[in-house]
Amino acid sequence: MSDKPNEKRRDFLQLSTISLGAVGTAAFMWPFLKSMNPAEDTLALGSTEVDISSIEEGQSITVKWRGKPVFIRKRTKEEIDEARTVDFADLKDPAKDVDRVQKEEWLILVGVCTHLGCVPLGQKMSDTKGEFNGWYCPCHGSHYDTSGRIRKGPAPNNLDVPPYNFLNDTTIRIG
Protein backbone atom coordinates (compact mmCIF):
# COMPACT_ATOMS: atom_id res chain seq x y z
CA MET A 1 0.00 0.00 0.00
CA SER A 2 1.30 3.46 -0.77
CA ASP A 3 1.85 6.07 1.90
CA LYS A 4 -0.83 8.50 0.94
CA PRO A 5 -4.07 6.56 1.49
CA ASN A 6 -2.71 5.35 4.82
CA GLU A 7 -2.06 8.88 5.99
CA LYS A 8 -5.57 9.92 5.02
CA ARG A 9 -6.91 7.00 6.93
CA ARG A 10 -4.87 7.96 9.97
CA ASP A 11 -6.08 11.56 9.81
CA PHE A 12 -9.66 10.38 9.58
CA LEU A 13 -9.30 8.04 12.54
CA GLN A 14 -7.62 10.71 14.64
CA LEU A 15 -10.23 13.31 13.82
CA SER A 16 -13.16 10.99 14.46
CA THR A 17 -11.65 9.82 17.76
CA ILE A 18 -11.14 13.37 18.94
CA SER A 19 -14.63 14.49 17.92
CA LEU A 20 -16.29 11.44 19.46
CA GLY A 21 -14.33 12.06 22.65
CA ALA A 22 -15.39 15.72 22.66
CA VAL A 23 -19.05 14.80 22.23
CA GLY A 24 -18.76 12.18 24.98
CA THR A 25 -17.08 14.62 27.36
CA ALA A 26 -19.77 17.24 26.71
CA ALA A 27 -22.55 14.70 27.31
CA PHE A 28 -20.81 13.57 30.47
CA MET A 29 -20.46 17.11 31.78
CA TRP A 30 -24.11 18.00 31.17
CA PRO A 31 -25.64 16.32 34.29
CA PHE A 32 -22.78 17.61 36.43
CA LEU A 33 -23.38 21.20 35.42
CA LYS A 34 -27.13 20.74 35.71
CA SER A 35 -26.73 19.41 39.24
CA MET A 36 -25.48 22.82 40.30
CA ASN A 37 -28.75 24.48 39.25
CA PRO A 38 -31.34 25.06 41.99
CA ALA A 39 -32.77 21.75 43.18
CA GLU A 40 -36.47 20.92 42.97
CA ASP A 41 -37.16 21.60 46.64
CA THR A 42 -35.39 24.95 46.40
CA LEU A 43 -37.47 25.89 43.37
CA ALA A 44 -40.64 24.82 45.18
CA LEU A 45 -39.85 27.39 47.87
CA GLY A 46 -39.22 29.96 45.16
CA SER A 47 -42.84 30.31 44.08
CA THR A 48 -46.05 31.05 45.95
CA GLU A 49 -49.63 30.39 45.02
CA VAL A 50 -52.07 32.98 46.27
CA ASP A 51 -55.84 32.75 46.48
CA ILE A 52 -57.14 36.16 45.47
CA SER A 53 -60.85 35.34 45.44
CA SER A 54 -61.55 37.12 48.74
CA ILE A 55 -60.02 40.46 47.77
CA GLU A 56 -62.63 43.12 47.15
CA GLU A 57 -62.17 45.99 44.76
CA GLY A 58 -59.93 48.64 46.28
CA GLN A 59 -58.43 46.22 48.76
CA SER A 60 -54.93 44.91 48.79
CA ILE A 61 -53.10 42.11 50.53
CA THR A 62 -49.44 41.48 51.26
CA VAL A 63 -47.96 38.03 50.73
CA LYS A 64 -44.45 36.84 51.30
CA TRP A 65 -42.42 35.64 48.32
CA ARG A 66 -38.73 34.73 48.60
CA GLY A 67 -38.58 36.66 51.84
CA LYS A 68 -39.96 39.83 50.29
CA PRO A 69 -43.40 41.35 50.69
CA VAL A 70 -45.52 41.31 47.54
CA PHE A 71 -48.40 43.72 47.19
CA ILE A 72 -51.52 42.42 45.46
CA ARG A 73 -54.13 45.09 44.87
CA LYS A 74 -57.47 44.87 43.15
CA ARG A 75 -57.71 48.33 41.70
CA THR A 76 -60.86 50.34 41.37
CA LYS A 77 -61.97 51.80 38.06
CA GLU A 78 -60.80 55.26 39.14
CA GLU A 79 -57.37 53.98 40.07
CA ILE A 80 -56.97 52.27 36.71
CA ASP A 81 -58.08 55.40 34.88
CA GLU A 82 -55.71 57.49 36.97
CA ALA A 83 -52.80 55.19 36.09
CA ARG A 84 -53.67 55.12 32.39
CA THR A 85 -54.32 58.80 31.73
CA VAL A 86 -50.89 59.93 32.92
CA ASP A 87 -48.51 60.98 30.18
CA PHE A 88 -46.00 58.26 30.96
CA ALA A 89 -43.18 59.79 28.93
CA ASP A 90 -42.77 62.53 31.56
CA LEU A 91 -42.24 60.07 34.39
CA LYS A 92 -38.93 59.47 36.11
CA ASP A 93 -38.98 55.81 35.07
CA PRO A 94 -41.30 55.79 32.06
CA ALA A 95 -43.52 52.73 31.85
CA LYS A 96 -46.99 52.17 30.50
CA ASP A 97 -49.56 50.88 32.94
CA VAL A 98 -50.57 48.17 30.44
CA ASP A 99 -47.04 46.81 30.51
CA ARG A 100 -47.11 46.52 34.29
CA VAL A 101 -50.28 44.44 34.69
CA GLN A 102 -51.67 41.29 33.10
CA LYS A 103 -55.28 41.96 34.06
CA GLU A 104 -56.02 45.60 34.48
CA GLU A 105 -57.66 45.34 37.90
CA TRP A 106 -54.90 43.22 39.43
CA LEU A 107 -51.71 45.07 40.27
CA ILE A 108 -48.92 42.87 41.65
CA LEU A 109 -45.73 44.48 42.91
CA VAL A 110 -42.70 43.65 44.99
CA GLY A 111 -43.32 45.87 48.01
CA VAL A 112 -39.77 47.07 48.45
CA CYS A 113 -38.94 50.71 47.82
CA THR A 114 -36.35 50.98 45.07
CA HIS A 115 -34.52 53.69 46.96
CA LEU A 116 -33.13 51.97 50.07
CA GLY A 117 -35.40 48.98 50.48
CA CYS A 118 -38.04 50.08 52.98
CA VAL A 119 -41.57 48.72 52.70
CA PRO A 120 -43.86 51.52 51.49
CA LEU A 121 -47.12 52.32 53.24
CA GLY A 122 -50.46 52.15 51.47
CA GLN A 123 -51.57 48.58 51.95
CA LYS A 124 -54.00 49.24 54.79
CA MET A 125 -57.03 51.41 54.28
CA SER A 126 -55.83 53.71 57.07
CA ASP A 127 -52.31 54.10 55.67
CA THR A 128 -51.17 57.29 54.05
CA LYS A 129 -51.01 56.59 50.34
CA GLY A 130 -48.92 59.52 49.24
CA GLU A 131 -49.74 62.29 46.84
CA PHE A 132 -50.52 59.98 43.95
CA ASN A 133 -52.92 57.65 45.75
CA GLY A 134 -50.66 54.63 45.53
CA TRP A 135 -47.92 53.97 48.06
CA TYR A 136 -45.77 56.22 50.20
CA CYS A 137 -42.40 55.24 51.56
CA PRO A 138 -41.98 56.68 55.06
CA CYS A 139 -38.20 56.42 55.10
CA HIS A 140 -37.29 59.15 52.62
CA GLY A 141 -40.65 60.15 51.18
CA SER A 142 -41.01 58.44 47.83
CA HIS A 143 -44.49 58.63 46.33
CA TYR A 144 -45.75 55.83 44.09
CA ASP A 145 -48.86 56.06 41.95
CA THR A 146 -51.68 53.57 41.38
CA SER A 147 -49.46 51.61 39.01
CA GLY A 148 -46.56 51.47 41.46
CA ARG A 149 -44.53 53.94 39.44
CA ILE A 150 -42.21 56.39 41.15
CA ARG A 151 -43.65 59.91 40.89
CA LYS A 152 -41.94 61.96 43.56
CA GLY A 153 -39.06 61.47 45.95
CA PRO A 154 -35.59 59.93 45.85
CA ALA A 155 -36.41 56.45 44.54
CA PRO A 156 -34.84 55.87 41.09
CA ASN A 157 -37.15 53.17 39.70
CA ASN A 158 -40.72 51.96 39.74
CA LEU A 159 -41.72 49.23 42.16
CA ASP A 160 -40.71 45.90 40.62
CA VAL A 161 -43.32 43.64 39.06
CA PRO A 162 -42.51 40.03 40.02
CA PRO A 163 -42.95 37.23 37.48
CA TYR A 164 -46.43 35.79 37.96
CA ASN A 165 -49.26 34.16 36.09
CA PHE A 166 -52.93 33.50 36.63
CA LEU A 167 -53.57 29.79 37.21
CA ASN A 168 -57.30 30.51 37.08
CA ASP A 169 -59.54 33.47 37.87
CA THR A 170 -58.96 33.26 41.61
CA THR A 171 -55.41 31.96 41.94
CA ILE A 172 -52.12 33.48 40.95
CA ARG A 173 -48.70 31.96 41.11
CA ILE A 174 -45.82 34.28 41.90
CA GLY A 175 -42.34 33.18 40.87
Next chain:
Amino acid sequence: MNHSSEPRKYKNPVLNWIEFRLPIISYFEREYGEYPMPKNCNYFWSFGALASILLIVMIISGIFIAMNYTPHTDMAFDSVERIMRDVNYGWLLRYIHSNGAAFFFIIV
Protein backbone atom coordinates in the same frame (compact mmCIF):
# COMPACT_ATOMS: atom_id res chain seq x y z
CA MET B 1 12.62 37.99 29.86
CA ASN B 2 14.15 35.82 27.18
CA HIS B 3 15.68 32.81 28.84
CA SER B 4 18.41 31.49 26.60
CA SER B 5 17.99 28.05 28.14
CA GLU B 6 14.30 28.00 27.32
CA PRO B 7 13.65 25.50 24.53
CA ARG B 8 11.67 26.52 21.47
CA LYS B 9 10.03 23.22 20.74
CA TYR B 10 6.63 24.54 19.81
CA LYS B 11 5.38 27.41 17.70
CA ASN B 12 3.08 28.61 20.45
CA PRO B 13 5.11 30.59 23.03
CA VAL B 14 2.57 29.73 25.76
CA LEU B 15 3.22 26.04 25.23
CA ASN B 16 6.96 26.68 25.45
CA TRP B 17 6.47 28.63 28.67
CA ILE B 18 4.50 25.79 30.25
CA GLU B 19 6.79 23.12 28.86
CA PHE B 20 9.87 24.75 30.34
CA ARG B 21 8.37 24.88 33.83
CA LEU B 22 6.27 21.74 33.82
CA PRO B 23 7.21 19.35 31.02
CA ILE B 24 3.73 17.94 30.86
CA ILE B 25 3.28 18.40 27.12
CA SER B 26 6.35 16.42 26.15
CA TYR B 27 5.33 13.86 28.78
CA PHE B 28 2.00 13.25 27.07
CA GLU B 29 3.64 13.29 23.66
CA ARG B 30 6.13 10.69 24.80
CA GLU B 31 3.66 8.44 26.57
CA TYR B 32 0.77 8.58 24.15
CA GLY B 33 2.39 9.54 20.84
CA GLU B 34 5.94 8.26 20.56
CA TYR B 35 5.98 5.25 22.82
CA PRO B 36 5.71 2.24 20.51
CA MET B 37 2.68 0.07 20.79
CA PRO B 38 3.64 -3.58 21.55
CA LYS B 39 3.01 -5.77 18.58
CA ASN B 40 1.42 -8.52 20.65
CA CYS B 41 -0.96 -6.11 22.37
CA ASN B 42 -4.40 -7.48 23.21
CA TYR B 43 -7.51 -6.05 24.76
CA PHE B 44 -6.27 -6.56 28.31
CA TRP B 45 -4.04 -3.53 27.74
CA SER B 46 -7.07 -1.25 27.78
CA PHE B 47 -7.70 -1.92 31.47
CA GLY B 48 -4.99 0.56 32.44
CA ALA B 49 -6.71 3.37 30.55
CA LEU B 50 -10.10 2.23 31.86
CA ALA B 51 -8.82 2.40 35.43
CA SER B 52 -7.35 5.89 34.99
CA ILE B 53 -10.49 7.23 33.26
CA LEU B 54 -12.64 5.68 35.97
CA LEU B 55 -10.46 7.27 38.65
CA ILE B 56 -11.12 10.70 37.13
CA VAL B 57 -14.86 9.94 36.85
CA MET B 58 -14.97 8.82 40.48
CA ILE B 59 -13.15 11.92 41.71
CA ILE B 60 -15.46 14.26 39.77
CA SER B 61 -18.71 12.49 40.70
CA GLY B 62 -17.54 12.20 44.30
CA ILE B 63 -16.90 15.93 44.53
CA PHE B 64 -20.31 16.69 43.02
CA ILE B 65 -22.30 14.44 45.33
CA ALA B 66 -20.28 15.68 48.30
CA MET B 67 -21.63 19.15 47.46
CA ASN B 68 -25.09 17.95 48.49
CA TYR B 69 -24.21 15.42 51.19
CA THR B 70 -24.41 16.15 54.91
CA PRO B 71 -22.00 13.98 56.94
CA HIS B 72 -24.00 13.88 60.16
CA THR B 73 -25.75 10.91 61.78
CA ASP B 74 -29.06 12.74 61.97
CA MET B 75 -29.00 14.37 58.54
CA ALA B 76 -27.05 12.02 56.27
CA PHE B 77 -30.04 9.89 55.27
CA ASP B 78 -32.20 12.91 54.48
CA SER B 79 -29.44 14.47 52.41
CA VAL B 80 -29.09 11.25 50.38
CA GLU B 81 -32.86 11.21 49.83
CA ARG B 82 -32.59 14.80 48.67
CA ILE B 83 -29.78 13.90 46.25
CA MET B 84 -31.94 11.10 44.83
CA ARG B 85 -35.15 13.11 44.55
CA ASP B 86 -34.53 16.83 44.36
CA VAL B 87 -31.04 17.60 43.08
CA ASN B 88 -30.99 17.74 39.28
CA TYR B 89 -29.48 14.48 38.01
CA GLY B 90 -28.46 13.68 41.59
CA TRP B 91 -29.66 10.10 41.11
CA LEU B 92 -27.39 9.79 38.08
CA LEU B 93 -24.37 11.17 39.90
CA ARG B 94 -24.94 8.81 42.83
CA TYR B 95 -25.37 5.79 40.59
CA ILE B 96 -22.28 6.74 38.56
CA HIS B 97 -20.35 6.85 41.82
CA SER B 98 -21.68 3.60 43.28
CA ASN B 99 -21.43 1.61 40.05
CA GLY B 100 -18.04 3.17 39.39
CA ALA B 101 -16.84 1.81 42.72
CA ALA B 102 -18.03 -1.67 41.73
CA PHE B 103 -16.35 -1.40 38.33
CA PHE B 104 -13.12 -0.41 39.99
CA PHE B 105 -12.94 -3.86 41.56
CA ILE B 106 -13.85 -5.53 38.28
CA ILE B 107 -11.14 -3.62 36.41
CA VAL B 108 -8.51 -4.25 39.05
